Structure formats: structure tokens, C-alpha cells
Amino acid sequence: MSVLLNRRTVVTGLILFAVLFPFVTRNDYVIHIMTLSFIWMIGVYGLNLLAGYTGYLSLAHAGFFAVGAYSLGLLTVEAGVNFWLALILACLFTGILGFLIGMIALRTREHFFAIYTLCVGYIIYLVIYKWDGLTGGVRGLIGIPAPSNIGPISFTSSISQYFLVLFFLLLTIFFIYRIVHSLTGRTFMAIRNSEDLALTLGISTMKNKLVSFVLSTIFAGLAGALYAGFVRFIGPDIGYITITFDLLIYLLIGGIGTMSGPIVGTLLIVWLSQYLQFLQDYRMLVFGPLLAFLIIFYPWGIVGIFQQWKQKRQARKARSIHQEENRKDEVELDAGVSADQEQVREG
Amino acid sequence: MFLQTKGLTKQFGGLVAVNKVDFTVEKGKINAIIGPNGAGKTTFFNLISGFHPPSAGQVIFKGRDITHLPPDQIARLGIARTFQTTHLFEQSTVLDNVIVGHRLRTSSTLWDAIFRTARHQREEKQCRDKALDVLDFVGLTDAADRLVAGLTQEAKKRAAFALALATDPEVVFLDEPAAGVNPDETDGLAELIRKMVERGVTVCLIEHKMQMIMNLADKIMVLNFGEKIAEGTPHEIMNNEDVIRAYLGGNAIA
Amino acid sequence: MEVLGQQLFNGLTIGSIYSLVALGLTLVYGILHIPNFAHGALYMMGGYITFTMMTVVGVHYWLAIFVSVVVVGLLGVLMERIVFHPLRDAPPIHDKIAAIGVLLFLEALAQWIWGADYQSLPTPYGQVVNLFGLTVTLQRVLIVVAAVLAMILLNLFLKKTFTGASIIAMSQNREGAHLVGINTNKVAMLTFMISGGLAAIAASLSAPINLVFPGMGHLVILKAFVIIILGGMGSIPGAILGGYILGFSESLGATYLSNDYKDIIAFVLLVIILTVKPTGLFARGGH
Numbered sequence: 001m002s003v004l005l006n007r008r009t010v011v012t013g014l015i016l017f018a019v020l021f022p023f024v025t026r027n028d029y030v031i032h033i034m035t036l037s038f039i040w041m042i043g044v045y046g047l048n049l050l051a052g053y054t055g056y057l058s059l060a061h062a063g064f065f066a067v068g069a070y071s072l073g074l075l076t077v078e079a080g081v082n083f084w085l086a087l088i089l090a091c092l093f094t095g096i097l098g099f100l101i102g103m104i105a106l107r108t109r110e111h112f113f114a115i116y117t118l119c120v121g122y123i124i125y126l127v128i129y130k131w132d133g134l135t136g137g138v139r140g141l142i143g144i145p146a147p148s149n150i151g152p153i154s155f156t157s158s159i160s161q162y163f164l165v166l167f168f169l170l171l172t173i174f175f176i177y178r179i180v181h182s183l184t185g186r187t188f189m190a191i192r193n194s195e196d197l198a199l200t201l202g203i204s205t206m207k208n209k210l211v212s213f214v215l216s217t218i219f220a221g222l223a224g225a226l227y228a229g230f231v232r233f234i235g236p237d238i239g240y241i242t243i244t245f246d247l248l249i250y251l252l253i254g255g256i257g258t259m260s261g262p263i264v265g266t267l268l269i270v271w272l273s274q275y276l277q278f279l280q281d282y283r284m285l286v287f288g289p290l291l292a293f294l295i296i297f298y299p300w301g302i303v304g305i306f307q308q309w310k311q312k313r314q315a316r317k318a319r320s321i322h323q324e325e326n327r328k329d330e331v332e333l334d335a336g337v338s339a340d341q342e343q344v345r346e347g
Numbered sequence: 348m349f350l351q352t353k354g355l356t357k358q359f360g361g362l363v364a365v366n367k368v369d370f371t372v373e374k375g376k377i378n379a380i381i382g383p384n385g386a387g388k389t390t391f392f393n394l395i396s397g398f399h400p401p402s403a404g405q406v407i408f409k410g411r412d413i414t415h416l417p418p419d420q421i422a423r424l425g426i427a428r429t430f431q432t433t434h435l436f437e438q439s440t441v442l443d444n445v446i447v448g449h450r451l452r453t454s455s456t457l458w459d460a461i462f463r464t465a466r467h468q469r470e471e472k473q474c475r476d477k478a479l480d481v482l483d484f485v486g487l488t489d490a491a492d493r494l495v496a497g498l499t500q501e502a503k504k505r506a507a508f509a510l511a512l513a514t515d516p517e518v519v520f521l522d523e524p525a526a527g528v529n530p531d532e533t534d535g536l537a538e539l540i541r542k543m544v545e546r547g548v549t550v551c552l553i554e555h556k557m558q559m560i561m562n563l564a565d566k567i568m569v570l571n572f573g574e575k576i577a578e579g580t581p582h583e584i585m586n587n588e589d590v591i592r593a594y595l596g597g598n599a600i601a
Numbered sequence: 602m603e604v605l606g607q608q609l610f611n612g613l614t615i616g617s618i619y620s621l622v623a624l625g626l627t628l629v630y631g632i633l634h635i636p637n638f639a640h641g642a643l644y645m646m647g648g649y650i651t652f653t654m655m656t657v658v659g660v661h662y663w664l665a666i667f668v669s670v671v672v673v674g675l676l677g678v679l680m681e682r683i684v685f686h687p688l689r690d691a692p693p694i695h696d697k698i699a700a701i702g703v704l705l706f707l708e709a710l711a712q713w714i715w716g717a718d719y720q721s722l723p724t725p726y727g728q729v730v731n732l733f734g735l736t737v738t739l740q741r742v743l744i745v746v747a748a749v750l751a752m753i754l755l756n757l758f759l760k761k762t763f764t765g766a767s768i769i770a771m772s773q774n775r776e777g778a779h780l781v782g783i784n785t786n787k788v789a790m791l792t793f794m795i796s797g798g799l800a801a802i803a804a805s806l807s808a809p810i811n812l813v814f815p816g817m818g819h820l821v822i823l824k825a826f827v828i829i830i831l832g833g834m835g836s837i838p839g840a841i842l843g844g845y846i847l848g849f850s851e852s853l854g855a856t857y858l859s860n861d862y863k864d865i866i867a868f869v870l871l872v873i874i875l876t877v878k879p880t881g882l883f884a885r886g887g888h
């Protein structure tokens with residue numbers, strides 16, 4: 001039981017920290033960067049559900065991010081729709097697009113899926129870039145309004161925006177946690193581990209993959225919409241492949257297919273980038289090899305390293321005392337986490 | 348008629364992997380399929396379980412034509428199978444592997460998952476209980492919380508059986524259940540297969556281990572180059588000229 | 602008629618470049634069964650090295666290309682050794698992501714060394730010639746001739762030499778090749794070398810009519826993927842044919858449909874192919 005309590009303490013501690021953070025730093029710039037990383041995290045969680053838990057590596061997520069951002073931007077700027085309604089519509093629209101694309105994309109597997117989504121992402125980017133009349137093309141879209149007031153609460157200050165994004169991040173994590181630790185999550189992981197086996201177990205793989213894909217795009221769209229409302233200016237670049245790569249780097253470095261990986265990876269890389277600002281455009285000189293290195297030696301990222309260490313320690317402890325009890329705790333704690341690490345080994 | 352194939356045929360390009368096979372799986376019996384490597388045995392299973400669309404012929408299950416159903420629907424009708432290689436998830440526990448096996452008998456949706464509805468709680472427990480039950484049946488209760496990666500080949504085979512049984516099947520197709528397992532353990536697996544039939548599950552298996560098959564099977568079909576060359580009781584098969592000829596140069600019947 | 606002829610010739614030029622890039626990609630796929638997302642970075646490095654050899658070192662165009670082929674070929678080998686070899690048994694997502702890591706690194710490296718600006722590669726073959734009634738630059742003629750020559754040489758190498766034959770053997774059956782005593786490690790390295798070399802040739806040939814910049818590989822590599830799916834992953838004739846088909850479709854599409862959206866043609870083509878046939882054209886086997 002102590003381990004379970006431990007986890008609850010950690011989660012509570014983290015939320016408390018996140019809530020107190022802006023009051024502690026009081027530095028607008030730091031709060032700004034933190035808010036941005038929360039937005040990325042939402043997108044990374046979406047990607048994690050699909051790539052990490054369902055085993056489908058999508059390279060189109062910057063595209064869906066951009067679709068969410070542009071939907072919100074166009075609805076508020078061009079159509080004058082209320083921010084909150086626009087936010088819902090943006091998620092809805094991204095989800096519908098995800099559904100249509102997923103129906104076709106998910107018929108392909110592995111390499112084909114990666115290449116297919118790479119191309120879908122590129123098409124989305126090109127359409128945004130070239131469709132001047134609608135999106136403003138290279139000039140981008142300016143003057144996106146900040147989230148409108150809810151009763152007495154306004155979202156103009158950086159702190160209030162921080163909390164708004166934090167709220168959506170916690171909501172996202174809550175959803176993903178519930179999904180992963182449910183029969184639906186088990187179904188996704190079964191597909192990831194062996195689609196053929198999942199089929200023989202009577203799992204409708206197409207339906208489940210589609211659910212995962214659509215959810216994943218909705219989270220990407222939500223992140224995009226929040227981004228648009230936060231930064232207030234968007235250009236076609238947010239749909240470019242480099243953004244997909246960024247999301248992937250956050251996910252991989254943190255730990256793909258783990259619950260806490262997206263937080264760890266995003267925070268680490270975003271803040272490391274801040275300290276490596278002098279590198280500017282050359283930060284990939286560091287992150288590129290770091291990514292490759294990590295993949296080769298620690299395929300489950302930093303969280304994976306930590307889990308391995310923990311498992312080893314627990315195994316050692318279990319051997320010495322109270323074998324039974326310890327194991328029970330471990331299972332309870334890691335019901336999803338041990339499942340977290342299942343990856344298809346055969347090709 | 349329980350499960351029947353009529354003129355089942357599969358062509359891969361120019362190669363006829365399964366050629367006009369008529370076969371009946373008898374309910375409550377142990378049905379076996381033998382044949383040299385590459386004879387088309389696995390392909391025959393793939394056709395029945397819906398993994399490959401047949402080039403010609405039919406599969407009839409309890410009077411219903413299931414030839415063109417997708418694999419997941421066939422599984423839901425009560426037809427389970429194991430693979431030649433177990434396909435288990437090495438990095439997770441035996442229990443976690445088996446729990447999802449009962450998923451097809453549940454109906455929880457995303458909604459239930461997110462809001463932890465009563466149905467979800469009930470069905471999650473149902474899956475877990477089913478998993479524990481089948482693990483007990485195959486004799487893996489003690490290994491339930493161990494990682495699959497740390498199991499012996501024999502235990503993995505048992506886990507694969509458990510997974511198939513978790514789907515509540517009426518018939519299971521076992522593809523080489525005793526491959527890579529030592530003789531003592533083979534006897535144990537044979538015992539388990541008998542126990543499955545006693546539990547009311549019909550068995551159809553592919554196996555290269557002749558001694559095991561001859562002791563176990565009620566009925567044997569022999570495939571060679573995709574064609575059925577013989578069918579009958581173990582005794583009949585052992586004395587069949589065609590079968591002996593097909594196996595000459597290969598592994599002779601022990 | 603004049604316009605059509607011009608566009609067809611353009612298609613031939615672009616198609617030649619595409620074919621060379623797709624060839625390298627398909628060779629690697631055939632041998633290692635990985636889609637090398639970093640292939641575009643090899644292409645880009647090829648362009649830059651030729652550029653540097655000509656403008657900084659001051660050697661002749663052809664010598665510059667030769668150096669570029671060697672350097673990028675070695676870069677390919679290095680990539681195989683450091684990244685793909687250790688990952689050969691890893692889960693299927695991982696090699697792709699590692700390739701992306703390499704891609705990002707090489708692009709940042711290029712930007713660091715050469716800057717983000719677009720550079721134009723001087724060519725000694727800028728003059729205009731008259732070819733069957735069409736006025737074209739000599740460079741474009743050269744692209745077609747050199748590309749075809751490279752393909753013929755590659756074909757001879759694969760068909761007529763023992764090493765080449767072992768590449769073919771390994772792409773058809775890896776375990777089998779290992780069993781008959783082919784050194785699969787060596788073959789994999791060699792394949793990456795050829796693949797890199799082809800990318801370098803393609804980039805060096807196209808650089809004078811396009812430009813050299815860190816992101817120059819992006820579109821090309823995406824299109825090369827489309828091509829090898831079109832032509833069958835791992836198929837050599839398929840890559841060549843697919844390259845030319847795409848080249849022609851694009852140049853005709855640019856004239857008769859829309860110049861703005863010509864880059865989309867490839868992707869729409871891919872979306873259609875995979876919609877109709879999810880395992881690609883000419884897929885082998887199933888489960």
C-alpha cells in the first residue's frame with residue numbers, strides 16, 4: 001500500500017507545484033514558457049495515445065495541430081464566433097478530419113502508415129500555405145482574440161492564461177489516464193503488441209484504431225486551438241513537419257508509451273532549449289544525436305530508465321522480505337505501467 | 348455438422364497452398380492435422396479463422412457460412428486459435444496478457460472507460476476473473492504476475508492456451524502447441540489438451556510430434572502440397588501407404 | 602506543341618532526379634526493410650559538398666561531384682553503423698524515429714556550416730542548346746544523360762558483379778543470404794554507400810537548376826517515398842519507372858492544372874494508391 005500512497009503523493013505534489021508555480025516565479029517570461037510547454041504536452045499526450053499505446057506512428061500531428069489552430073483562428077477572426085464555441089468547434093472539426101483521414105490511413109500498417117501520414121501532414125501544410133484566400137498564406141493570421149471572459153474571470157493576464165492551459169492539460173491527462181487504465185486501453189495495447197493476435201481475440205482492430213486516432217487528433221487540435229488563443233498569431237509553419245518532430249522528440253525523450261513521459265520529455269527539452277538559446281537554430285545539433293542515442297540505448301526514454309531502476313530495486317527487495325506483499329503492490333501500481341512497456345518485438 | 352470446410356482452396360500467386368480440402372471438425376473430439384513442412388497446414392487455419400480470404404470453397408460453422416467474415420467476428424462466434432509463434436507480449440505479466448482475451452465478451456466503450464461506469468467496473472472484474480480462471484485451468488496461477496519474458500517455452504504455450512480459452516470458445520485451433528517443448532512437458536501439454544476437451548471445448552491441432560498425435564487424436568487429416576491425402580483414425584493413418592510415402596525423406600512416422 | 606515538348610523534357614529532367622533518389626531509398630528498403638527518413642539529409646549534404654568543392658576549393662564540377670559521392674557515401678555507411686545496425690531488432694517505430702534524429706542533426710549541421718541562405722551552384726554548362734527543336738539549357742540535358750548513365754552503371758554492377766549479386770540476393774531473402782555465406786553486414790554497409798552516392802549525384806545534378814539550402818531534401822524525400830510505394834517497396838525498376846511517372850505528372854500538372862499545387866500531385870497520388878491498396882502496389886505476401 002505504501003507504494004500506492006507514494007504515487008498519490010507524487011501526483012498531488014506535482015499539481016500543487018504547478019498551481020503555485022506562477023506565484024513563486026512571478027516572472028512573466030517564465031510563466032509564458034511554462035504555458036507553452038503545457039500546450040505542447042497536450043499534443044504529446046495525444047500522440048502518445050496513438051503511437052505509444054496503439055502502436056501507430058503518426059507523422060501528421062503537426063497538421064492536426066495546425067488544423068485546430070487555424071479553425072479557432074478563422075472562426076474567431078473571420079466569423080466572429082465566441083472563443084469558447086470556436087474552441088469546441090475547432091476540436092470537433094479536427095476530430096472529424098481525423099476520422100476521415102483515419103478511415104483510410106489506418107488501413108495501412110507500419111512503414112506505410114508512417115509514410116502515408118507524413119504525406120497527409122505535408123498536404124495539410126501545403127493547403128494552409130497556398131490557400132491564401134482563406135488562411136492568409138505565408139502572412140499568417142493575426143489578431144486572434146484571447147479567450148473571452150467567463151463571468152468575472154478574464155483571461156488577459158499571463159497567470160490566468162497559465163491556469164486555463166493547466167486546466168486543459170490536467171483534463172487531458174485525466175482522460176488519457178482513464179483510457180489507458182481501462183478495457184479500452186488494454187484493447188489499444190493489444191493492437192500495439194500484435195494486431196494479428198488482437199484480431200484472433202475478437203477485437204475489432206479497425207474500430208479501436210480509429211477511436212485512438214480520432215482521440216489523438218482531437219488532442220492535437222485542442223493543443224493547436226489553445227496555442228492560437230495564447231500566441232494570438234499563427235502562420236503555416238505550425239503545420240510543418242518540424243513541429244511533428246518536436247512533439248516526437250518530447251515524447252521519445254520522456255518515454256513513449258508511459259503515462260509521465262510527455263511531461264518529463266517536454267519540460268526537459270523546452271527548458272534545456274532555453275538554456276541552449278545561444279544555439280538557436282542549431283539546437284538540433286544537440287537534440288538530434290540525443291534522440292538517436294536515447295532510442296538506441298534507452299528505447300523507453302527517461303521514464304523507462306526510472307522504471308527499470310525501480311523494478312530492479314523492487315525485485316531485490318521482494319527477494320529479501322515479504323515476497324507476496326510487495327509483488328501485489330507492484331502489480332497494483334503498475335497495472336498499466338508494466339503494460340506500458342510492452343512493445344512489439346517481432347516485426 | 349459442427350465445423351466443415353468444402354473445397355477450401357488458397358492460391359498465393361502461382362502456388363496452391365491449400366487445394367480443395369474437404370474436412371470436418373467433429374464436436375467434442377480432438378481433431379488433428381499433420382503433414383510435412385510447407386504442406387499448407389497453417390494456411391488452412393488462416394483460412395478458417397478469416398486471416399486470408401480463400402480463393403475458392405467454403406467454411407461452414409454450425410450451419411452458417413463464415414467464409415467471408417473478418418477474423419474478429421469469427422472469434423466472436425466461438426472459434427479461437429493460437430499461433431505457431433505465441434505472439435504474447437513479453438514485457439508484460441501473464442495476467443495482463445490474458446485479461447484482454449475476454450474483451451470480446453464485454454461491451455464497455457470509451458465513455459465507460461472515462462467515467463468509470465458501473466458497467467466498466469463489472470466488466471473489468473469479469474475479464475480479470477475469467478483470466479484467473481483460465482490461468483488456473485492451464486496451471487499458471489502461480490505465474491500470473493510474472494513477466495512473460497521470464498517464462499519457459501512450455502509456460503508460454505500454456506499462457507497462449509489460456510488466452511485462447513479466455514475468449515470462451517467452442518472450438519480452438521492450436522498451431523503446433525508442442526513445438527520447442529521437451530518430451531516430458533509435451534505429455535503435460537497433451538494432458539491439458541485432453542482436459543480442454545473434457546471442459547467441452549472442441550480441439551483441432553496441427554502437430555509434427557507423431558507420438559503425441561497418435562496417442563491424442565481421435566481423428567487425423569494429412570495434408571501434402573496443399574492436398575488432403577488421407578483422413579482417418581490414428582491407426583488408419585499409420586498404415587496408410589500414401590502417408591508413409593509423403594513422409595519418406597522427411598521425418599518418418601515414429 | 603512547343604509547350605508540350607518543353608514540359609515533357611522538363612518532366613524527363615525532374616524524373617531523372619527523382620529516380621536517382623528513389624533508387625537509393627528502395628535499395629536500402631530492400632536490404633534492411635527500413636524507410637530511411639534521413640535519406641533526404643544525404644541528398645542535401647550531397648548538394649552542399651559539391652557546392653563547397655566548387656566555390657571554396659575551386660575544383661571542376663565533375664571532380665566536385667565525385668568527391669561529393671564519396672563523402673556522402675561514407676556518411677551513409679556511418680549512418681548504417683551508428684544508427685541502423687544497433688536498431689535492427691528494435692521495435693518498428695524506433696528505427697524511423699532514430700532516422701528522424703539523424704535528419705534533424707544533419708540539417709542543423711548544414712545550417713551551422715553553410716547558413717540558412719539559399720545558394721546557387723555555378724555550372725559550367727549554363728549555355729542554351731537546341732535539341733530536336735527545343736531550346737533547353739545544357740545542364741538539363743546533362744542531368745538526363747548523367748542520371749541514365751548512373752542507372753546503367755548501377756544495373757551493370759548489380760547484375761554482373763558478385764558483390765552486386767549478393768545485394769540482390771540479400772534483398773530477396775536475408776536469412777537465406779546469410780546461410781549461403783554472404784556477409785550481410787558488409788552488404789548493408791555497401792548498400793548505404795551506394796544509396797548515399799546516388800543521392801549525392803542527384804543533388805549535385807539538380808542543384809544548378811534548383812538551389813542549395815538546408816531544407817532542400819524535404820520535398821524530394823517525401824516524393825521519393827511516394828515513388829517507391831508507387832513502384833513497389835524494394836523494387837529497382839519500379840523506382841526508376843515511378844520516378845519518371847511522377848516527373849512527367851508534375852511537369853504536365855504544373856502547366857495544365859496549377860503551378861501552385863504541383864507539389865501536391867505526388868501526395869494525392871499516394872493517398873489514392875494507399876486508399877485502393879493499403880499494402881502498396883505490388884505488395885508481397887500477407888500474414
Ligand SMILES: Nc1ncnc2c1ncn2[C@@H]1O[C@H](COP(=O)(O)OP(=O)(O)OP(=O)(O)O)[C@@H](O)[C@H]1O
Nearest residue numbers: 359364383384385386387388389390391886887888
Ligand atoms: N502469405 C503468404 N504468401 C505467400 N505464400 C505463402 C503465404 N503463407 C504461406 N505461404 C506458402 O504456402 C505454403 C504453405 O505454408 P504453410 O505455412 O501453410 O505450411 P505449414 O504446413 O504450416 O508448414 P510448417 O509445418 O512449416 O509450419 C508454403 O509454401 C508457404 O511458403
Ligand SMILES: [Mg+2]
Nearest residue numbers: 388389390431
Ligand atoms: Mg505452419
